Amino acid sequence: MYGLKSMLKVFRNIVIFFICLILLLSIIYPQLLNEIAGRVYSSLSRTTYFRDSSFDKYTKGDQNIYFLGTVHSMSLNSKNFSYLNLKAVIENLKPDLLLIESRPDQLANNNFADGPIEMLYSHLTALNCGIPVKGVDWWTPDRGEPNSTNAERDEHINRNILKEVAGHKKVLILMGKTHLKIERPKLQAAGYNLSSFSKIEKDNLFKVKDNRLLYPKGMNYYIQKRISYEKSCIGTVYKTDIWNNQAKIIIKELEEFSKVIKKTGEIQ
Secondary structure, three states, X not given: OHHHHHHHHHHHHHHHHHHHHHHHHHHHOXXXXXXXXXXXXXXXXXXXXXHHHOEEEEEEOOEEEEEEEEOOOOOOOOOXXXXXXXXXXXXXXXXXXXXXXXXXXXXXXXOOOOOOHHHHHHHHHHHHOOOOEEEOOOOOHHHOOXXXXXXXXXXXXXXXXXXXXXXXXXXXXXXXXXXXXXHHHHHHHOOOEEOOOOHHHHHHHHOOOOOOOOEOOOHHXXXXXXXXXXXXXXXXXXXXHHHHHHHHHHHHHHHHHHHHHHHHOEOO
């Protein structure tokens, strides 16, 4: 008994020491504490908490709309929230329709890589499952800036969503997490109720059944088409330096990504 009390006393003193040390450091080096807090927050943002908080469910009558916010920096094997999780949601949910952050006119022209890369991955995955895909994004280079949104774009996206979901009972929407937040009040204003969506339900949808780190067939083909499209837009569709420079950045990133696809491989 005496030995146990001694151990507890030592443990208590160690805890008190570290608490005092942290408090002292926060006073002497406040920037250090901020950096530590930032690293902790950054780590947490990559956990399943962030993934779950970016997944909404809406209901209206017998219609269910699932809206999953993606991260444009995600990859095939990113921790906790990867392309494999997107594939899992599509396969486990089995929606009647998939809506993605791509422009309808570009999809109609067979430019399936329009928009963030995870949209192409999800598009091809859905097609392999026999699920129809529609684009709901909107932007034009003379009415905005690259990598940004505005009220006009947001309104067009909302109209496209409401138009495409009509007549479907179960719809999955994949867009960047910023659009998820912007669309919440807009969908509610259109009569869709933000419904209870438990962690268990979400975990079941995110559950990966096929762990193969491979891209869907056709991934590199459509990346090459997007590269050709961006090259054709420089100095024509894109008339300002900011858009032309953005196109050059995109081309470089896509060329690097094409190498990754070739090295990793596609599902045959």
